[in-house]
Amino acid sequence: MPMLSYKDVFLTYRGTAVSVKALSHFSLDIDPGEPVAIIGPSGCGKSTALLLAAGLLQPTDGEVSIAASKVTKPRFETALILQDFGLLPWKTVYDNAALGLRVRKFKRSEIRQRTEKALQQAELADFARLYPAELSGGMRQRLALARALALDVNLLLMDEPLSALDALLREQLQDLLLQLWRTSAYAQVLVTHSIEEAVFLGRRIIIMSQRPGRVAHIVDNPGMGSTDFRGEAAFYTKCQEVRAVLTAQSLKGAGVAGADVATGANADAGVSRA
Ligand SMILES: Nc1ncnc2c1ncn2[C@@H]1O[C@H](COP(=O)(O)OP(=O)(O)OP(=O)(O)O)[C@@H](O)[C@H]1O
Numbered sequence: 452m453p454m455l456s457y458k459d460v461f462l463t464y465r466g467t468a469v470s471v472k473a474l475s476h477f478s479l480d481i482d483p484g485e486p487v488a489i490i491g492p493s494g495c496g497k498s499t500a501l502l503l504a505a506g507l508l509q510p511t512d513g514e515v516s517i518a519a520s521k522v523t524k525p526r527f528e529t530a531l532i533l534q535d536f537g538l539l540p541w542k543t544v545y546d547n548a549a550l551g552l553r554v555r556k557f558k559r560s561e562i563r564q565r566t567e568k569a570l571q572q573a574e575l576a577d578f579a580r581l582y583p584a585e586l587s588g589g590m591r592q593r594l595a596l597a598r599a600l601a602l603d604v605n606l607l608l609m610d611e612p613l614s615a616l617d618a619l620l621r622e623q624l625q626d627l628l629l630q631l632w633r634t635s636a637y638a639q640v641l642v643t644h645s646i647e648e649a650v651f652l653g654r655r656i657i658i659m660s661q662r663p664g665r666v667a668h669i670v671d672n673p674g675m676g677s678t679d680f681r682g683e684a685a686f687y688t689k690c691q692e693v694r695a696v697l698t699a700q701s702l703k704g705a706g707v708a709g710a711d712v713a714t715g716a717n718a719d720a721g722v723s724r725a
């Protein structure tokens with residue numbers, strides 16, 4: 452049974468003046484404990500797909516389910532890390548990390564034990580009494596991760612979590628994400644614009660079409676799983692494979708010769724007057 456399942460999902464944002472079709476015929480199954488990466492053009496519906504999984508949006512049509520039950524609202528065992536991290540500036544590192552547990556009304560002793568462990572895993576134990584403004588970008592990112600880890604989730608959703616970081620720090624955090632995923636049992640959905648990041652952290656790389664987004668292609672990546680992978684020839688080859696698929700995909704969207712223009716993908720940009 453899949454952990455997370457999208458079945459022929461459509462999502463249209465209905466505004467006052469125009470409607471935007473963000474997803475159409477989006478179908479994808481993710482196994483328990485499986486890490487996938489989603490990559491695709493800007494505006495193709497990646498964040499929308501995560502919000503649906505988190506129970507913060509309802510599909511216009513089709514169904515999103517977790518462990519075979521329909522997602523109708525946010526659930527405790529799912530964590531969502533957004534690009535701006537959602538940290539509360541007036542709370543300390545410790546209190547930010549404990550936030551999800553407090554919202555879920557865990558016992559005080561359990562809050563302390565889980566929060567301390569999560570801060571240790573995110574290498575922030577020495578900074579518990581600081582405030583987010585006193586942290587570097589990478590530390591804020593780790594704090595957002597610690598908050599999710601404290602919850603002991605079985606589904607971790609991340610929307611471009613590392614995009615604001617410089618290259619070296621980004622790799623360090625990718626290593627940390629990999630290590631945490633390996634020691635925990637959660638399924639992981641990582642939205643990223645980086646091909647290297649997708650190949651490092653995704654056992655499958657889901658490539659989306661132009662908006663309205665659907666799954667255009669899936670690249671299997673059984674070689675992922677160790678930090679050494681980044682230095683291997685197979686890593687480079689896999690990145691090239693993903694790059695080629697993405698390029699073909701963007702040519703399709705632009706209606707360039709050789710691409711599949713018969714589908715009219717370019718004629719219907721998915722925006723219509725309401
Ligand atoms: N709340 C909203 N109301 C109306 N339209 C929206 C809303 N959120 C997103 N959209 C539209 O839906 C489409 C998909 O948006 P989404 O944020 O899912 O894209 P994305 O793939 O995450 O893009 P990016 O890579 O730039 O983050 C876009 O065209 C966007 O303008």
Ligand SMILES: [Mg+2]
Pocket residue numbers: 497498499610
């Ligand atoms: Mg987005």
